[in-house]
Amino acid sequence: MVATQRLKLSVLGTGYLGATHAACMAELGFDVLGLDVDRAKIDTLSAGRVPFYEPGLEEVLVRNLAAGRLRFTSDYAEAAEFADVHFICVGTPQRADSNAADLSYVDAVVDSLAPLLTRPAVVIGKSTVPVGTAARVAARISALAPAGSAVEVGWSPEFLREGFGVQDTLAPNRIVIGTDSARVEEVMRSISATQIAQGIPFMVTDLQTAELVKVSANAFLATKISFINAMAEVSEAAGADVIKLAEALSYDDRIGGKFLGPGLGFGGGCLPKDIRAFMARADELGVEPALSFLREVDAINQRRRARTIDIARGLIGGSFAGRTVGVLGAAFKPNSDDIRDSPALDVAQTISSLGAHVTVYDPEALENAKRAHPDLNYAHSMLEAVRDAEVVLLLTEWAEFRDADPDELAKVVAETRIVDGRNALDPEHWRERGWIYRALGRP
Template identity: 55%
Template sequence: MKISVIGCGYLGAVHAAAMAKLGHDVVGVDTDPAKIARLAAGEAPFFEPGLPDLLREGVESGRLRFTVDISEAAEAEVHFVAVGTPQLPGADGADLTYVHGAFDALAPVAASGSLIVGKSTVPVGTAAELAERLAAAGSEALLAWNPEFLREGFAVADTLTPDRLVYGVSDERAAELLDAVYSAILTRGAPRIVTDFATAELVKTAANAFLATKISFINAMAEIAEVTGADVTTLADAIGHDARIGRRFLNAGIGFGGGCLPKDIRAFTARAEEIGRAESVAFLRQVDAINLRRRERVVELALELLGGSVFERRIAVLGLTFKPNSDDVRDSPALDVAERLNGLGAAVVATDPEGIENARARHPQLAYAPDASDALRGAELAVLVTEWGEYRSLDPVATGGLMSTARIIDGRNALEPAAWRAAGFEYRGLGR
């Protein structure tokens, strides 16, 4: 099929490359010429495992191309809209500027009977409004909402082998076109859920809200554990054996971040207030507050370990991205901790395998080291805040040999406390 993908950021670039892998003829459209030039050369403009190979394969095969000219999408049978929905400046709601811009640009281009598919995460009710917007513009294109469920670091696999496909449609023909797009995936047995616009929109926001709640729940238990002497990791293991609860995402630590979860739960709360159901998701305010408290707790532990002041004390911060296998530092708890410590006068030296340049663009005042050894050398305290494999596998004896004093805060509970204490470290975890 002929497919266009409007918006070639994280979601759009991965989706475009994956659709070409499935055999479709794909054109990606974006307003950023520099980004388009890199993608057209088969280069990923951000770090995502597996994406560079997928891009090169698509471009070299001729099935994948990129442009800044939306008119080149005119022949597409299906148009995927994958633009960002950031948090509004100074508010909790979602900024739909890019979504509206994409639909306004597509309206005169999309052929009658073609399908426009929203993939962006939007407040419930947005699709219905966009259907009216298309009609008012005289467009005869169909509309569907097909939310994404990508995990950064696993986005390629999540697109090619999703755990479910959700179609929000108001027309049977829209579902048929999506079936044609995803035929190879459906043949492999992926579950397919066909529903209305509102439910499809809520599937994404509800999933993120539930995940955020689960993470904040175990972090709330960590707060209790810290003052009672309990161990939150053992607690999570024990309750995780209950099939009704499950062990996944019950890892206490510094909390969640990134470009999706924090802004999506805030936007969900804001939308609930708009429709008169603020009380239904009022608990998400506490979910957000618990999450932010964990960052402050790491700073408190640093102050405790360094005798009440971090001023001019060298602290190695291991990790800058919000999670491993990504270069994304948006709303990163790790970068936030580094900045907070720096703000208290600490001599912070931060490092990350992939996130240094993105972090430097946001916080040029921080000192950065190319690797963990350079960051740790001479440090009085190490703070592990992103659980990259290379940090999880650090040798405690060798690490202690690099530092001036052997102190470590395990902000992800990713290390074995006994091994680090045996090596002479003063070890602090969260809720341990």
């Protein structure tokens, strides 16, 4: 792939978003310099290794390092000298003392880069931030940069799905740029020329609208997930089947079937913290009632974890004390090693705290899980995790677990009892093989 214009790009922050963006921009033909203050991370990426699990990314990284289009540094002066366009791709986690977003990483990037910008440049934010942040960043850069108003700011939210990050960067379902500058728009059109030529929608908005796009999308998706999980609560009480209910709803094209999968609920580094930060920002803007429904969305999501624990406890006689439990899954979703706000690990940790001997297995997230929860027991295979288990919990819907052979598992467990926290298995098949099967929202 060849870029339409040989702009040089820097990507500031090389976590999940930044590393993916840097490698994929190089894949599109740009010369890219990734920057991070974490020297170990820079060394890992420079050696062609991705410090997290993302299918297909390492191949793109290695290919573009070899081609000379991609390299990494921890030197802001080098980035300022090298690049025409700087992408801010740092994290905005939830603050420890509130639901609001922690913007310290964004501010640190701005304060480190801006004083070094001595010539015209464009700074594009991709980090998910509260509305109003971009205008503040623009003012700060203008005040600090020697080039002053010749450094212009835009905001282009990312829409990456973990497990599909390369695909979603190279062929996104839309590109949004918030700016009031013709130059920033021109630069983004040049960078996005390949995607625009493929017919991918390119939308120009003001800064505030661009900032709202990502958090609004996540709030909607979280609401849809929590809606079907609320219906699961009702279905359990009424003796209905939420899977059949979700299927019936999905045929209505106004509703659709995506994100209508009932189960343990959402987690990860985006949806939970983004809806909480959205509520916090609405409160600051004086429109808190407009997003008050998100409090119940969050509460429904958390209740699914407690309900999964209750079902498992009921299957083993009402107490976890001294019991052996096998947990399949640690990542918040399949095809990822991300354990941030993982429902699976939350459930495993809670059951352990109630006195059970809990063993966890995950195809990719074990090392991250061990660092976060060293008190749990870990196995390196599915069969090892469920050996002697009195109940098995499937909490992350990896293909390996969906395709598990109930007869093979039956040979090693103490009791053939399973809680399907993701509605990933065929209940009749497992029951026919002698298992007591329970799932959220099903009879």
